[in-house]
Amino acid sequence: MPSPATEQGEHTLALWQGAWIAALVTGVIVWALIFWAVWRYRRRSDDEIPIQTRYNLPLEVFYTLAPIIMVIVFFSHTVRVQNIVLDDPTPDNTVEVVGQQWSWTFNYGLGEQDASANDELTDDEYAYDEYAYVSGTGSDIPTLVLPVNQTTRFNLYSPDVIHDFGVPAFLIKMDVIPGRVNHYQVTPKEIGTYAGKCYELCGVYHSRMLFNVEVVSEEDYAAYLEELEATGNTSDGPLIGGENADTQVGMTNEADEYAEGGAE
């Protein structure tokens, strides 16, 4: 496993390791019992019929309860880690991420954040009043800039097909589904550069859906946002693409213009 570059990743790694240890302990016990029974009760002569045992109640109770307890333990740890990784009600920043065929758009909020807008993700309320954005293309790999030691939440949008937003060093990836807003958050621990990509085969140029992640100091992050704002790529809401599958982020939806009698 890569060493996790985020605080949430440490929990993911611990869950993964714990699950492996539990599975191995169970496996060793089961294998030992199988080989012991095979050896202990092997047939010793051709005309021998082994003892036929039926209705061993304690054994039946044991092999019913033991797996149920194991499932409960796995499940509860999974939910605990999932809550840590997905549901921080008060992130320091929220970035609206769009996966579009075939690149990414990152909408950074400018000014004060109202994190309560994250309660209901499919409404038209967003955490900031103004956004600055970066939109990549198949030949221009975008960079996602994140502040170190701050919790950044990603809300994930797709205007076309299912993509999957992930950074290996963060030990997390998540589907980006049209009509649904998934989310997770990361708290990067160290300044550095990481590689991210789309993990869902999403069409011809799926392989070009790469992005870079740059984790920078808080001051550098603020400076980056100012720089981005100065480029004029700003809007009063995040660019999250149109409702139609053929609508690219940052472009008008031609179908709507036809409907209004606009474009030819």
Ligand SMILES: [Cu+2]
């Ligand atoms: Cu994709």
